Amino acid sequence: MDAVSDIVSRILDAAAEEFAGQGFAGAKVEAIAKRAGVNKAGLYYHVGNKEKLYEAVMLRLFGQVAGAVEQAAVPGLSPGEALAALAEALAGLFSRLPMLPRIMALEMASGAANMPAAAMMEFRRIFGVTRGILARGQETGLLRPAEPVFVHLTLVGGMIVYSLSEPLRQRFAQVAQAMGMRTDMPVGEMGAFLAGVLTRGLAAEPKEGGA
Template identity: 35%
Template sequence: MVSGDRSRETIERITRAAVEIFSEKGFDGARVDAIAGRAGVNKATLYYHIGDKDALYRMVLRNVITDTVDQIESALSSLSAPEEKLRAYVRIFAGSAADNPGMAPIMMRELASGSKNLPDEIALIYGRTIDLVTEILEEGIRQGVFIKVSPLLIYVMVAGGVVLYRLTDSVRERLAVEAGKHYDVEGAEEEGIIREIETIIMNAVMKRGMNGEAE
């Protein structure tokens, strides 16, 4: 558990591999041997640096959550108008989910099991995201551009929508090839989808007569 310079790189390799495998298989499905294997280190090295499987998992949780939250917070700090901030929030959240493909599966599984393994400290970081949305919406309401809506529900609809969109990818593909059913969004590149989620959310919160219509 020391941090030389060689150590740091090894730990990073292990973490990256662990994110991948935990996201593919979940905690119980993940094999420590597989993680060590993908990281290109001996299992003993993994135990030497990290500890046990639980510690490794907590490390992964901390990583994916702080990554996402940091990205969002720093991106929003440069903006001030609530409309812009809300739009940016959606875009950054979606972008972050795309950049960090392990996040959605890991978080969903963690929440699905009652967040038993989410340490308080990390739960707090997670809560900052909701705080962020709350501030944006309250500011917009004060300025008279947003109607009164529950920040929590806006949060879950954005996050839930983005995450579910990503996670249902493979099912939609199967439905397309095997039943000829195409559920794509028109202009279905990443960018187009994000923009449309943005639009839906803005329509839902903007006071009437305050913004350009959608479509």
């Protein structure tokens, strides 16, 4: 990585942390520059103003999501395997990029008020993976018809909520333990659980006379 690329990467890393912690409205360019170890002039020169920063962060993050889920749900997997692979890829991203689920939740809560138009192409790729899994499952007779948006938001939304609930789950841990429950499972287990629930719930009814 050359010097300029390193500076841009540091700026975008710092911006992602700031946007995740403060939201778009509350984020400060000064704070981002300080996190990145650059001055404001350098930040504006390399990336741009606050809107440009947010656009670059969103394209970077959701580009990573799109790439990861496209690689995970390869052709040849059964629908259940593909949904599990999708969940595993998301869990890996959420663990490696803890700001990601928070930014996703903030965008949903704001009605995507600050979502850059360019990021919508990455969302198209991401939703396209879920749509493709369902289409292949229906074509092979393994899945019954279902709305891809419902399926996608059940899986991804559940994993986002679970990731963000960690502080609450930690506070509830002693009470949960006394009730014979656990609250410390990694997000990957939640993803696998949701993928299994969806696979069983969407399974096509056996044909009459079938084995």
